[in-house]
Amino acid sequence: xxxFIAPDIAWAQLTPILLVLGAAVVGVLVEAFVPRRARRPxxxxxxxxxxxxxxVAVAALWGGVADTGGTDVLLGSVVVDGPTLVLQGTIAVLAxxxxxxxxxxxxxxxxxxxxxxxxxxxxxxxxAARAAGLQQTEVYPLVLFATGGxxxxxxxxxxxxxxxxxxxxxxxxxxxxxxxxxxxxxSQEASMKYFLLGAFASALLLFGIALLYGFSGSLRYADIAxxxxxxxxxxxxxxxxxxxxxxxLLFKVGAVPFxxxxxxxxxxxxxxxxxxxxxxxxxxxxxxxxxxxYVVLPDLRWDxxxxxxxxxxxxxxxxxxxxxxxTDVKRVLAYSSVAHAGFVLTGVVALTQSxxxxxxxxxxxxGAATVGAFGIVSLxxxxxxxxxxxGRVTSGAASGGVPHVEGATATSGAAVATAVEVRAxxxxxxxxxxxxxxxxxxxxxxxxxxxxxxxxGRTNPVLAGTFVLFLLSFAGIPLTAGFTGKFAVFTAxxxxxxxxxxxxxxxxxxxxxxxxxxxIVLMFFTSPQGGPQQPVTAGSPDVADESGADAGARAPRxxxxxxxxxxxxxxxIGACALITIALGVxxxxxxxxxxxxxxLIP
Amino acid sequence: xxxxxxxVLSAILFSLGAATVLLRRNAxxxxxxxxxxxxxxxxxxxxxxxxxxxxTGQVMAFFVMVVAAAEVVVGLAIIVSIFRTRKSASVDDIxxxxx
Numbered sequence: 001x002x003x004f005i006a007p008d009i010a011w012a013q014l015t016p017i018l019l020v021l022g023a024a025v026v027g028v029l030v031e032a033f034v035p036r037r038a039r040r041p042x043x044x045x046x047x048x049x050x051x052x053x054x055x056v057a058v059a060a061l062w063g064g065v066a067d068t069g070g071t072d073v074l075l076g077s078v079v080v081d082g083p084t085l086v087l088q089g090t091i092a093v094l095a096x097x098x099x100x101x102x103x104x105x106x107x108x109x110x111x112x113x114x115x116x117x118x119x120x121x122x123x124x125x126x127x128a129a130r131a132a133g134l135q136q137t138e139v140y141p142l143v144l145f146a147t148g149g150x151x152x153x154x155x156x157x158x159x160x161x162x163x164x165x166x167x168x169x170x171x172x173x174x175x176x177x178x179x180x181x182x183x184x185x186x187s188q189e190a191s192m193k194y195f196l197l198g199a200f201a202s203a204l205l206l207f208g209i210a211l212l213y214g215f216s217g218s219l220r221y222a223d224i225a226x227x228x229x230x231x232x233x234x235x236x237x238x239x240x241x242x243x244x245x246x247x248x249l250l251f252k253v254g255a256v257p258f259x260x261x262x263x264x265x266x267x268x269x270x271x272x273x274x275x276x277x278x279x280x281x282x283x284x285x286x287x288x289x290x291x292x293x294y295v296v297l298p299d300l301r302w303d304x305x306x307x308x309x310x311x312x313x314x315x316x317x318x319x320x321x322x323x324x325x326x327t328d329v330k331r332v333l334a335y336s337s338v339a340h341a342g343f344v345l346t347g348v349v350a351l352t353q354s355x356x357x358x359x360x361x362x363x364x365x366x367g368a369a370t371v372g373a374f375g376i377v378s379l380x381x382x383x384x385x386x387x388x389x390x391g392r393v394t395s396g397a398a399s400g401g402v403p404h405v406e407g408a409t410a411t412s413g414a415a416v417a418t419a420v421e422v423r424a425x426x427x428x429x430x431x432x433x434x435x436x437x438x439x440x441x442x443x444x445x446x447x448x449x450x451x452x453x454x455x456x457g458r459t460n461p462v463l464a465g466t467f468v469l470f471l472l473s474f475a476g477i478p479l480t481a482g483f484t485g486k487f488a489v490f491t492a493x494x495x496x497x498x499x500x501x502x503x504x505x506x507x508x509x510x511x512x513x514x515x516x517x518x519x520i521v522l523m524f525f526t527s528p529q530g531g532p533q534q535p536v537t538a539g540s541p542d543v544a545d546e547s548g549a550d551a552g553a554r555a556p557r558x559x560x561x562x563x564x565x566x567x568x569x570x571x572x573i574g575a576c577a578l579i580t581i582a583l584g585v586x587x588x589x590x591x592x593x594x595x596x597x598x599x600l601i602p
Numbered sequence: 603x604x605x606x607x608x609x610v611l612s613a614i615l616f617s618l619g620a621a622t623v624l625l626r627r628n629a630x631x632x633x634x635x636x637x638x639x640x641x642x643x644x645x646x647x648x649x650x651x652x653x654x655x656x657x658t659g660q661v662m663a664f665f666v667m668v669v670a671a672a673e674v675v676v677g678l679a680i681i682v683s684i685f686r687t688r689k690s691a692s693v694d695d696i697x698x699x700x701x
Binding site: 118121171174175178184185186190192193196203209211213219268 | 616620653662666
């Protein structure tokens, strides 16, 4: 046996990863040693500091990488080059914003997570935990571990690191998915589906890794790429291995034959976690996919192109068509994220230099809008309706079953502690919350049924307007980040000779605009009953005001409220909106900065 | 007895595991199918390591074992918590999210 030679490690290049994973370990220790009362502020400080530190570390590394083009670290296990830094920066920023949404609580100190994850839903133990006001603070180390895995994922330089990073990012997400405070059965179910399908996909990926290792005799991307160019006469091994690895990555991305977990996991997970995993997982997985596709497998493009084209077209088509018929906001956003995976895939398949830039920019634009949109979903709650145990998706509030009792005690609004937080959007001026005669039940879970969003634009114009901004960005309307991103990926696809993909993408975008606009119409031009559509023309604001002032017409609105929060989520949503607008109005500097470093080194 | 036999055995075990995942209805059994797939992969990795005469494949197998253990922890936690809620671990009963 050869003597062991300790590798020379360039620690500085790894600072973003080390900061986040180190903070995660510290977070676990905090869980063990810090008294319960102090845990939340401590965990929150550590988490935010680590993620902000990762952003700063990426910025500090930027100059060196822009000069040298990037370096191998750990004998090539981790590659720190331009795309790595862009993706790590994107993930760190998005994770920071997502943690703000995760950390947010209502005015009564209620967060989105089950007080005791291990407690059986509906049991006395759970009630006791809830009554004792227990808070789940393990969430923060779990998010940090997942983020650490995501930071490694796009930087992987060999298949071993790829597999380990995949598991490090996936395992915490499986757990986080099952920790929702409300609708726990749905949450646990989503967690199990996500876990079983995820484990199956990573087993497929692993077998693909074994076959690629058998083909090339190495796990390094560079060695495999060399072996692909040399004719070794084991093409079957190579092709099957490459296909299996791609399947594993396409699963994480949520591309179509492997997307079936996406809507369920996104719907069942606690909404802040949904935003986190929808944005950051997709960024990380596409980063790994781009590296594999551009560095290891470019010589296989003629063999893989039919599969990748089929997957991209199917992803765009299925994501768009199925989203049209959804009635749940989170499912609509989930299928829209599937469609977006298809749009990004057109940029990946292009196999051009501009394709890398386009994909990186698109991921940033999509991620910002996603975190913001799910942040808003987490604030829109249903109230007052008595829901059946077991957490049905459509609650009584959706079907108009709100108990609206005229002449309820004037103090009920103040008496019910949770109702204090109701209607506290500072910009809302119609003064509805001050109306004493309105009964206010306790705030329940998120109002995710689309009909519950009717009329939100009138009661909460600013929040609804921000949601419209994110939807327009998803739809790719000019002056939002989504437009620039779509334009960039489709241009790259045409340059790379994949113009049919670009055509399908444009058609799918047009079709997708329909269901985004449908939500906008629902929020702004439908009266809050949610039942029959009562469009109010823009030319008659008086009518709208009158119906808004009419107590009878407003009655069902008690079913949907925007909760006041401690402000973290509003900060995150505001930042996401700023990013979305800035990238849409002046994309030039960001595109140039990405393009100047978008060079993958083998 | 050539090394190819080990590879064939590994492929058979992997297919058995995949079939278990796709056909069986009990979450625990499905999960065991996944574990079988991982272990079949380990066999393939070790065999390839022998074929190529380097240790990378064996090192990879160790990592796979560690990851599989972590996966068992997470997976069993999720499955047990669902079982305690519903008194069932059948993946067919778990269908609230179908809309």
